[in-house]
Amino acid sequence: MAERGAFFGMTDERGVLRTSIAATLVISLLGIVFGLASGSFSIVFDGVYSLFDASMSGLSLIVASLITRHATSNRLPAILRDRFTMGFWHLEPMVLAFDGMLLSGIAIYAFINAIGSLLEGGRALEFDLAIVYAAVTVVACAAMAAIQVRANRRIRSDFVTLDIKGWVMSAGITAALLVAFCLGYAVEGTPWQGISPYIDPAVLAVISLVIAPLPISTVRQALSDMFLVTPADLKQHVDEVAQAAVRQHGFSAYYAYVAKVGRSRVIELYFIVPPDMPARTIAAWDGLRDEIGTAIGGEGPDRWLTIVFTGDREWAE
Template sequence: MEWPRFLSTSDESSVLRLSIVTTLLIASIGIVFGLVSGSFSIVFDGVYSLVDASMSAVALAVVRLITSYAVNVDLPRKWRDRFTMGFWHLEPMVLGLNSTLLVGVAVYALINGVTNLLSGGHELHFGAALVYAALTVSACVTMVVVESRANRRIHSDFLRLDIKSWIMSAGITAALLIAFSIGYAIQGTAWEPLTPYVDPAALVLVCVAIIPIPLAEIRQALLDVLLVAPADLKQHVDIVAKHFVERYAFAYYRAYVAKVGRSREIELYFVVPPDMPPKRIAEWDAIRDEIGRAIGGDESHRWLTIMFTSDPAWAE
């Protein structure tokens, strides 16, 4: 039996599309249940999911642009002429924006939660809240499993962030489930006066827990945008370049590397002795091919420039 298209996990776009559909469904249910139960924390969960879904839609559009450019299909010539160096630079920008928005939503909810606590809390219909929390935790865990299995094959930074978002959502709702269960259990006991504080207290604890999580993604996005050279990539390129310097008796080399989203930007300049015997263009190209194979990586997402010169000024 063939799965409906929106349920497919065959590629990055399909998984993101499934994530968006599921997130929108959960967000809509969350806002409705939050209003019915009177729970600010459930409403926050729904709004958080809506922000996540909107950024997943942007990520999906960026993935299509990057893929179209990399495989040279389905991209208007006008776009290809205007973005001659591809669309990889959009990936860290979207990841950084997504993480920043999630932090902003969580900080705003934290402030509201603290304000609600200080004002004495509010009444909550625990039955509806418990139903929502149980259903949402199940959906989030299912998406984590589905996306994790798919990303073992796809190896996408967008999916890695989306999996983190689902884990965060599962953690948020699991914490709410525990809090609502405690609130439901203490009804009719000596602890019942504390029930108005259950919802805002849960909201505060959840926000405090999740705010640090997107900060790592913001840091990585900034490193990519600022073209900070990844240590492991620089080390690998240095090893390859040194080998070819020794093999062909070049004078020295200069390597410039950066990671921009899923792409690897590599520029290699080999300074050759001025008195080196001349080579035909085809011979230089053959050496370039050797170096490219030695560097390896996904060629569709690798920007590799290799230059040979006897003038050190071209390499500096």
């Protein structure tokens, strides 16, 4: 029992993702079964959307495990360490971008199908089954989102953040479905019964339009990481530390190169040493590196820091 608790624990990134995948698969299967039984394409879409979300969470889990194992242990196979000597940080923005674009693409596809259904006269469905599914799913999605938000306050994982967005989106989708199904159930046997077949595709069209742009911010940030766009705040901080070191130790100049790749921070600092500067021991130069590294901060397995002292500017440019 203890091992299972750790495996599905909420104290680390991988445990949270495992728990999310298990919950998503259960909800996905429920959605597909209830959707087919009730005749609701919007519920089937909800289930399929959750299934794709679970597969993306699985991919995120694999990448998170590779990043963590490479940074904190030597248990990776030798062939992986030899071929990925700089780690697996670069895989994180790739997965986030692919995940966001895939989820948006699914929503756009669902919108097109919903419009086609509306033009064909809608579809009849069993509202009682649909209401039961929607009510249960809203509670489950809201609970998972709340649990993950609480866990991620300490973990601070981009993968978990994206997963939380997925749960919030699923809760919103299903809440809208619940309202629409209750409305459809209420108009049955009344003069308004004629709108009943249009409720399911109309709600699906609206929901699809709402959720399609939601992953855009995640995709934009992931693309920035992939293209090594320099974070302005990190660059400003590194410049301040480097300028202070130049003034304090009498260097001629410095060159700073900064990038964010997923959770990693890649920083390269080159200090130009005047030709007449007194010689120092290796221990003295290493001590200076430690001093500058401490001033930069963020020391840990996700910081890649290189500090070079040279008299030749060509090494720095």
